[in-house]
Amino acid sequence: xxENWVVTPTCLPLVLRRCHACASxxxxxxxxxxxxxxxxxxxxWLLVLCTSCGETAKLTILERMNVRSIRPELLDLMHDNxxxxxxxxxxxxxxxxxxxxxxxxxxxxxLDTGGSDHPDHEVSDAIDVSVRFAARIPVRPVRxxxxxxxxxxxxxxRLVTEGKLVSAARLSGKLSGxxxxxxxx
Numbered sequence: 001x002x003e004n005w006v007v008t009p010t011c012l013p014l015v016l017r018r019c020h021a022c023a024s025x026x027x028x029x030x031x032x033x034x035x036x037x038x039x040x041x042x043x044x045w046l047l048v049l050c051t052s053c054g055e056t057a058k059l060t061i062l063e064r065m066n067v068r069s070i071r072p073e074l075l076d077l078m079h080d081n082x083x084x085x086x087x088x089x090x091x092x093x094x095x096x097x098x099x100x101x102x103x104x105x106x107x108x109x110x111l112d113t114g115g116s117d118h119p120d121h122e123v124s125d126a127i128d129v130s131v132r133f134a135a136r137i138p139v140r141p142v143r144x145x146x147x148x149x150x151x152x153x154x155x156x157x158r159l160v161t162e163g164k165l166v167s168a169a170r171l172s173g174k175l176s177g178x179x180x181x182x183x184x185x
Contacts, residue, residue: 001127005148006112008134012087014104015048017057024052026104029090031083034058035075042067044078046086046095059099061089091136109137113148127183138174141167145181159183 015027027048035044042065045058061078062070077085089095090103131144145165146156159165169179 001125003127003129004114005129005131005144006134007109007131007137007139007144008112009087009105009109009137011108012083012090013108013137014051014106015059015090016102016104017048017100019050019053019055019057021055022050022053024050026051027057029086031086032081033061033078033086035078037067040067041065042070042075046089059089059095059101061095087135105137105139109135109139111144111147125185127185128180129183130178130180132178133176136176138176140174141169141171141179141181145171145183149183 012029012031015029016025017027018025019027028051029046029048032047033044034047035042037043042062043060044062046061048057048059049055050057074085096102129145129148131141142153142156142160145151146153149156156165160171164184165171165181166184167179167181169175169181171181
């Protein structure tokens with residue numbers, strides 16, 4: 001039996017970066033952009049707010065780019081403060097590296113199991129599960145499997161050790177890409 005699970009974001013992740021005003025390390029992105037043009041050059045930033053003091057910080061998206069080299073649709077999305085664009089840009093490794101930030105995905109995603117939270121299968125059945133990520137969200141596979149089947153993480157670890165839970169992907173550590181696994185009863 002094949003089940004399809006999807007890991008989907010529920011909101012924008014927190015941005016991990018030190019606040020210059022209060023030394024907090026968490027910022028909330030609200031999808032607002034600031035675009036500034038100086039003659040033929042343009043700068044664009046994604047604005048983030050400190051979760052402690054409310055101080056605004058700017059994450060550089062475009063820096064001293066020629067206006068003609070930027071797609072008009074991209075500029076329109078920035079002027080409209082598009083939250084989907086903000087989510088895409090936060091996940092862009094180039095943007096994260098340029099701004100020296102990391103993302104905190106805790107409480108910013110959910111697992112959709114297709115309605116079967118606790119499957120009742122015969123003892124001889126094997127369950128094949130395909131896990132798809134709607135965004136690059138780093139999550140421990142053991143946590144996903146435990147949540148999807150309503151088990152404890154220790155129970156999932158025991159199943160892996162006993163060889164009853166197998167996958168071509170590494171189940172220890174974190175994954176942010178699609179994978180499959182089989183649960184043997």
